[in-house]
Amino acid sequence: MTMTSDIEENSEPVTFLVEGTVVTMDAERRVISNGAVAVVGDRIAEIGDAAEMRIRHPGARRIGGDRRYVIPGLIDCHNHVGQVLCRESVAEDFPNIYRIYIPAEAIQSQDDIRISAQVAFAQLMRAGVTTMTETTCTVSHEEPILETAMETGIRIAMARGMWDRESRLAGNYEQITEKSWYSDDPKILADDLAYTKEFFAKWFEKGEGRVRPWVHNLGVPSCSDERFLATDELAAEWGTGVMTHINRDREEIELSVSLFGHRPIEHLASIGALTERLVAIHAMLTTDREIQLMAEAGAGVAHAPVVCTDIMSAVTRVPMMRAMGVTVGLGADTVINDVLKLMRIAYIMHNQAAMPLFDPYGFSMSDAFEMGTIDAAKLLKWDSEIGSLEVGKAADITVIDANNVRLSPSTNPVATLVRYGVGTDAESVLVAGELTVHEGELVTIDEAALLLEAEELGARVMSQMVPRRYVELGTNVNVL
Numbered sequence: 399m400t401m402t403s404d405i406e407e408n409s410e411p412v413t414f415l416v417e418g419t420v421v422t423m424d425a426e427r428r429v430i431s432n433g434a435v436a437v438v439g440d441r442i443a444e445i446g447d448a449a450e451m452r453i454r455h456p457g458a459r460r461i462g463g464d465r466r467y468v469i470p471g472l473i474d475c476h477n478h479v480g481q482v483l484c485r486e487s488v489a490e491d492f493p494n495i496y497r498i499y500i501p502a503e504a505i506q507s508q509d510d511i512r513i514s515a516q517v518a519f520a521q522l523m524r525a526g527v528t529t530m531t532e533t534t535c536t537v538s539h540e541e542p543i544l545e546t547a548m549e550t551g552i553r554i555a556m557a558r559g560m561w562d563r564e565s566r567l568a569g570n571y572e573q574i575t576e577k578s579w580y581s582d583d584p585k586i587l588a589d590d591l592a593y594t595k596e597f598f599a600k601w602f603e604k605g606e607g608r609v610r611p612w613v614h615n616l617g618v619p620s621c622s623d624e625r626f627l628a629t630d631e632l633a634a635e636w637g638t639g640v641m642t643h644i645n646r647d648r649e650e651i652e653l654s655v656s657l658f659g660h661r662p663i664e665h666l667a668s669i670g671a672l673t674e675r676l677v678a679i680h681a682m683l684t685t686d687r688e689i690q691l692m693a694e695a696g697a698g699v700a701h702a703p704v705v706c707t708d709i710m711s712a713v714t715r716v717p718m719m720r721a722m723g724v725t726v727g728l729g730a731d732t733v734i735n736d737v738l739k740l741m742r743i744a745y746i747m748h749n750q751a752a753m754p755l756f757d758p759y760g761f762s763m764s765d766a767f768e769m770g771t772i773d774a775a776k777l778l779k780w781d782s783e784i785g786s787l788e789v790g791k792a793a794d795i796t797v798i799d800a801n802n803v804r805l806s807p808s809t810n811p812v813a814t815l816v817r818y819g820v821g822t823d824a825e826s827v828l829v830a831g832e833l834t835v836h837e838g839e840l841v842t843i844d845e846a847a848l849l850l851e852a853e854e855l856g857a858r859v860m861s862q863m864v865p866r867r868y869v870e871l872g873t874n875v876n877v878l
């Protein structure tokens with residue numbers, strides 16, 4: 399059976415025939431052996447039998463072939479490109495978010511952030527990722543990151559950020575004389591909303607369909623109720639949403655309870671800001687009540703499994719969230735820019751919790767694969783364009799080289815990829831019908847030249863982070 403679209407009937411030339419075992423991730427989860435995907439311009443024009451399509455499109459450029467898996471371009475739902483060059487040290491530098499991650503991002507100039515963005519995009523695209531999600535904390539970085547995305551060819555959801563609230567949790571001993579407090583700044587909010595409106599209009603146009611502007615609200619401790627409500631309204635006008643780091647650590651929850659009498663997700667629900675446009679980033683320390691509230695509101699979760707352990711918090715309750723109907727997508731969060739590995743980590747993490755109940759369906763390999771493809775697309779409200787291979791959708795396609803005994807033979811490519819796949823198995827990657835990786839090499843980035851710049855920047859960033867450490871790190875590695 400071959401599915402075609404109007405595009406093909408209008409006889410525009412097929413630019414690519416992408417051949418192999420086609421894992422569609424469509425509603426029926428069809429897998430087509432000896433299949434092919436035909437690309438016309440930036441769209442998928444046809445999916446069907448490779449031999450038959452080759453005859454009808456003799457002029458098309460053929461990629462993929464025998465022992466290849468043709469899968470939807472992988473999707474990363476959470477990242478901070480400015481933190482890519484300090485990623486190796488952060489676990490040992492605990493507590494790390496406000497001492498290492500955010501300062502490492504903040505010290506970078508606009509030229510520096512272009513290098514960091516190229517490094518992150520190179521890692522992601524080389525690992526078969528076609529869509530990434532940036533979550534900025536630094537306004538001056540937003541334009542250079544988007545310009546770099548346009549140059550390198552990756553698709554990007556850009557959650558631009560600002561905060562308009564100061565707050566402080568009084569620690570145990572401080573409570574003898576002090577109380578926790580917060581203070582909002584309406585002027586910062588007004589100025590930033592005006593800027594955000596212009597930003598949305600500009601990048602919906604300039605991004606040529608590859609950029610979706612979102613809002614980043616750093617969290618309840620940093621953003622006013624008015625900001626949550628106003629940004630939700632703005633996102634509704636444009637059909638995107640608001641991403642917020644939430645229910646991540648004990649201090650944040652304690653602050654919210656002490657100031658508002660509610661946990662953070664409950665607080666957003668109480669003010670009317672928990673909507674289908676909210677993407678809760680991490681949401682590790684989330685109660686049954688809060689999962690219920692998110693399910694009722696239609697809110698989603700960006701789950702970065704590695705960071706569950708990296709910031710020493712807790713394991714996000716993903717099987718429960720999915721069972722309740724909450725959409726969950728995977729996020730690399732800079733630490734491992736490889737969505738196939740994230741799927742495996744998520745599978746091990748969540749299946750381990752399900753198996754003591756003797757429930758083989760508690761969290762499956764297919765569930766993990768969905769969270770990096772179609773469910774990730776739903777989370778980003780982009781599933782009419784990406785997340786599955788279907789006629790009429792954008793031609794975001796990853797070809798996996800399975801011409802080895804690690805990935806072949808296989809009767810279930812999804813399970814094989816979740817168990818054994820690594821990013822560098824990606825042989826070719828198309829974003830919106832354009833090659834960004836071919837035969838295992840980046841097409842749009844000179845990796846050797848980038849490496850030299852990244853080494854210089856990485857050394858400079860880390861030299862400024864080392865004095866921020868409390869103590870000399872205990873380590874069994876001695877780099878000479």
Ligand SMILES: [Zn+2]
Binds near residue numbers: 477533
């Ligand atoms: Zn984050």
